[in-house]
Amino acid sequence: MAKILSPHVIELTKDACLKAFWRKPALRLFLKQHGIADAMLATWAEDESKRVFLARLFEKLIGLKSNNGYRIIFDMACSLAEMKHFPDLENWEDTPKKISEANKAVSRLKLEVGKAKEVLTDEKEALERRRRSEEERQKAIAASTSLENLGSGLKNLVMQIGTIEAGLTFEKWFYEMVNFHEIPCRLPYKDTRGRQIDGSLTLDGTTFLVETKFTKDPVGSQDIDIFLSKIRTKADNTMGILISMAGFNSGALETASHDRTPLILLDHAHFYTFILPGTMSLTDVIRRVSRHASQSGEAFLAAKDF
Template identity: 50%
Template sequence: MQSLLAWWSAGFLFGRCFVSVFGSGACDDCVGSYGFVFVVCLLAEAAYRAAATRFLLSCQKKPGKEKARLAGGCPAELTALLRRCVQTAAGKMKDIHDVGRDACARGGALNVLSNIGCMSINVTPHLVQLTYEAALKSFWRRRALEKFLRQVRISDRHLATWSQDEVKREFLDRTFAALQKSPSSNAVISNMAQALAEQSSFPDLENWEDSVVKIQAAKKAVKDLKEYLNAQKLSAEAAREREAIKEVAREQAQALQRARGTLSELGDRLALLTSKQGTQSGGYEYEAWFYDLINFFELEHRRPYVAAGRQIDGSLTIDGTTYLIELKFTEKPSGGPDIDIFRGKVESKADNTMGVFVSMAGFSSVAIQDASGKKSTLLLLDASHIYLILSGGMTCSEVIRRIRRHASQTGESYLPVAGFGGA
């Protein structure tokens, strides 16, 4: 029985000490949170008392030896119950104590700050000075200034330190000095600056003998503050635009790097095909390779097909014009007969149809002459044009546009890469 009473007393004292020890470290802002833990501890103590009472009553009904054995130690159910209560309360207390400690450190000794989200304003010394001047000149009565400061989250505790014989300027000096002690107070200064800059009237400055002078000074202070905030906003927007431009440039550079990597792979594949140039199998592989190149540039196209009994090596569409494709992967340059056959395929189609003849071995002078002329519908590309595309110097569509423009201006279907620098 004595052992049980000792455990009971220890539990009672532990509950009291737990609250007093942890509660004594609380800052004024954490009183509500510690109150919750205080209730938890009292509940733990009450649960302990109830369990202990039930245990005593059960002991009285046991035989002598069993009663002595039970009374000689702490019952397991009480120990487990107490342990659970204490651990829960201690864990909760640690979390609250840490949060409270951090909040008090941020608030500073005067506890000026209340909980407020950060604003997207750059709090500079000049902004602080402009905000101070606007607050000083926008309010004349103590009560009006007090109300405003409370609205922008200056704590009641700090406002309570404003003595009757302390003038507005002195109190604002103390307030702003306290606010500038911690970077986290920038949120309050930002909120205050925005609220002051939004003023369009000054009711507290009306009905005074010198109201005109007071309101004029307040308007100037607010105007200076608003202009500074607007300048900051424009500067921030310009910075965001610059960053957006940089981001686009970075994305384009990355895309170009990826493209170069893929073009390099296509170039390697073409280099492997050169040993098969002039063979039937090489021609089929080159055809597949060519459309992989077209796919890379995401051009609208159609792979090889047969129309009216004629084999068409495919087509692609650029700027609304459809171009039939003729591919030659031979060892000898394409000649006049090749041009005649391809022209026949193109001219049998709709009026807007043109042809792109790609010959890796180039063209004979006769072929170029036959392809060119008045109202020519053929454009001629050779290996130099393909390697220009693979180098990343121009895209496939840019090369075709350039040769077509040359054909429109001169009637010549062929423009060597060396002539691309001209008009």
């Protein structure tokens, strides 16, 4: 604020105070309304002129710490710059002259206040840009750390691939990934027919049933058929996501892909190529494969073909 209020602007503010208020009580009220303490106003002696008191007051304000005094002066300047009527100057013999001088003083001040506000706005915008940039940087650091942890967890889990315990742990790992990307989800449950569902997630108004496979061998057509039967008993806007870290054989790809397929397939390459490095979010990968399925009827879009 001290940089914005040059000595010239401060002098124009004092001059506008003198010209806009002729009586001491009117000026005293204006100063009080702008944060000047009663203790300071009490030092204004009866025989002390407005000019002398304002010079003493402004010198004290400039000396305050943390720019508080400059802020008070700037608030006064802004109020004076907006004045269009001068009640304290009415009903004097030379009222037209007093009002004319007040208008000139206020006009000069208003021009400088406008410049000061532009500088202040630029500084605020620059500060906001720096704040947003730092916030994004911190988010990126946090995201990188979290993705690194998820990547390490998957790397350790791969050494146990094919075991029942690893399959259950991979299911939990996948939902940690889902929660990291803030996608609404439901953890594993049994449907009304008693069939196990590995959970679901909701994206863009579509509910996706989830099936996770952490086997050594690629998923075949039989697993696709079983999962499709679960999807087809649900509401029309229900689709399915089958995640197989070992990929899919040709029979599985053929069974999953047909007109209006309700199923999309993800494999290890989607995670290692895009999601874990942070190149694309899980949300964006699902959208990309879903769009491909809608356009082509193919449930699978290899990471190399993105």
